[in-house]
Amino acid sequence: MGIDLRIAGVSKHFGEFQALKGIDLDIEQGSFVCLLGPSGCGKTTLLRIIAGFERASAGQLLLNGSDISAVPPHKRDFGMVFQSLALFPHMSVAENIAYGLKFRGVTGVKRDDRVAELLDVISLPAIADRPVSSLSGGQRQRVAIARALAVQPRLFLLDEPLSALDAQLRDAMQIELRQLQQQFGVTTILVTHDQTEAMMLADKLVVMKGGEVCQQGAPQEIYSQPATAFTAQFLGASNILDAIASDQGIVQLFGADTVFSTEEAPGTALKLSVRAENVILDRAPHPSGGPCAEVEFIRNLGASTEILVKNGATTVRVRLSSRDSILRTLAIGERVALQFDPEGCVVFRADAD
Amino acid sequence: MSRVGLLPGEGGGSYRLVVCVLAGIGIVIAAAPVVIIFIMSFSAAETSSFPPSELSLRWYESALALFRSDESSGSQAVGAALISSLQVALVVMVLSVTACIPLAYALVRGRRRLRQGMELLFTLPLVFPLVMLGIAFLLLAESLRWELGLWRLVIPHLALVVPFVLRNCMSAMQSISRETEEAAISLGASPLRAGIDIVVPLMKPGILAGLIFAFIISFNEFTITFFMYTIDQSTLPIWMYSRTVSSLDPSTLALSVFIILIDLVMIIAIDKIIAGRASLF
């Protein structure tokens, strides 16, 4: 697969404030890229620069190798779904979907066919003549997507399109969106601050923070090998624990050795990122002298059980399968040994962010 | 939402009584002239005994007769005055709204600095005394000695209505999100096309209210026109004034009722259109 869009050193200043700091990103033909990051990190700004609604202060946008920075937005031929959806309130559903077609010379019967086809694709064949104000949230969502796809865009851009939907509808729409993207084979960039959504949809995940890209790659890769504590936390690691490098090159937690080794100099402050489901509890004392903690809270959530254990001021979140044998006797206030499944754990320098 | 605290519904005692009486006086003062004109225009008598002992439509008949007998002695005929009033109002209405639509767009979408400066500039005619507007325009027109025709009245009226029209257009514009416009652009519409297809239709309530405002303000304008009118270019209010300088002629009352009704219909229309969404001033 070739590179479709190359974002090269794109920066954006709003007066004194720098919203984007030299973004470099390659977007492959036909891929689904998710820009993930906390609110205010510059995702929308980047997407609007790609769409042409903002101009980058520096850097280039290369579409198939040619710089499109100077092409005005209406000539870029990119389909966009906005956070507010931005349906045209004075037009019917069909008129909304047909709007972009007239600029591409699609008129008359051909246009009607195309609208009907898209209404089929989004499984809403019967609403063509309804005003958009009469639609439900999910229906609006689909109409906005259909409107952008109707013009067979060169690039499909979505800005938090599902954030206004309730959780259940959002799950369904994520699957639908992914299927639509594959069906149309269109290169897609979606902005979100929801890691599950990003994991669910992306071929390539781009994690952003403070106007910079912290990490990019396949979702699974980033999930299991986050490059920074920030990425780890943002991708749902529930515990970022303060640790330290010992003289023997071992990572020490709560003053006790863990199974992890480190190359950092002795005494370096570290952070250990551990997912709740990768902590294993055992009876204290620890078989190999590892860290221990006291049980503070237990809550059965059905398939899994959530346990909070505490050492000093630090609380560690643990999620065990409800069938785990230790749960039968575990009581609040009891001391337990903490073991970690190395698969889900990453060690960072504390100052690495 | 009840507001018992602001004005007690029950048992407010002397407070409630005073508030209601003062509000009642306010309403009476506001409405008295219109109500009295309305009633007396149906009176059959020459004197203003109240209530009229006998009702008739004779003043309406004589008002109609005014329109028919066109060549009233020397001065401009009422029909001509009405027509020129309407002409001026229509031109003012169309021009002011046409100019204010793009302006409202630029001010709402533009930088804050641009907006503040322009808003100040375009509200200036509002705080400027009408007499002074009349005198200033008269000075200018007399010095230039241009043959302005209709424009002699249109130009001053435009300055007068622009603040109102702009305010209505802007409040309509403010409710249009930038994203809606950008959606059209992303679909291939040029910015101008997006303006025509999306922004203007969505501004419709403000545009309508602006049109009506421009019309009633121009149609009812008295002070500036009082300075600017000529024998050929006059308006209905000026015609009525010149006719009644000496005494009140009941047939002009009938004419007044006709104008009041036009105004009422327009005010109600504005109220419907902008119902709570925008401010009148």
Add this chain to the structure above:
Amino acid sequence: MPAHEQTLQSLMRHQSAARVRRWRPDSALWLLCLPALLIITPFLVACLYMLRFSVSADTGSINGFSLQAYAELAQPYFLRSLWLTLKLAASSTVIVLMLAVPLAMVIVTTRSASWRRLMTVVVLLPMILNLLIQSYGWILLLGPAGVINTTLLQLGMVERPLILLFNEKGVLLGLVQTSLPLAVFPLMSSMRAVSQEYLEAASGLGASHWRSFVDITLPLLKPGLIGAGSIVFAFNASAFAVPLLLGGRRVRMLGLAIRDMISPLFNWSGAAAGGMVLILIITLVLVLSTWLVSRSDVRGGS
């Protein structure tokens, strides 16, 4: 989609260097302001022209510079007119505020939408309707042969018609009527902003309605009152049609005095200078009120 790529490539090739340079939305926005600027230009020119006339050495044309026109304003007839104007504008402002506050209160608290709408229209009408017609109404009601005098005469309560119009009282009444909406509408919006909770808290503490009005509502309305009052004052200080039609030319407010300089006397520079004085008064009042409001904002915020 090779076709797409081709069009895009050719598109980019065809864009000349000049067009590629920079798409400047700001200059386009200025262009959009142009028609309106064109419409307002005669107004600005007329104002500047008048300013220039006021410092002309000649009374009938622009000729040289002199402050004589201003100096000549210091004559009893103009000063009397100035005093009368300030007096009427101030007293009408006080009366309007006393009526507008309760009226705005009643309109805001009325629950029925149609009553609220009716009252709004009734209050708005004097603002919109041609002043001439309104003065007919007053003459019919209060004039020497008007409804009230005819009735009183018929009842034998008076022997000669009372003089209710064509004096200062008549003008004051007209000023109050025509400027009432200018105060009622802004006050309505400030009243909507007066939080219900303050008042409930006050009545919960046992404050009477009068007390909570004086202690809570009035201070919260202060910026609105200052704003509305200054607008009413400015509007009435520059009144022309009301004194012309209801004062019977005997109540010479500034507007009339200025007109008299032109119409019988052709003293253009004098009229222009008088107008500048009027504008100065209005500007002072508006600036003062803005300052007062911003000062009370600062205090409320700290």
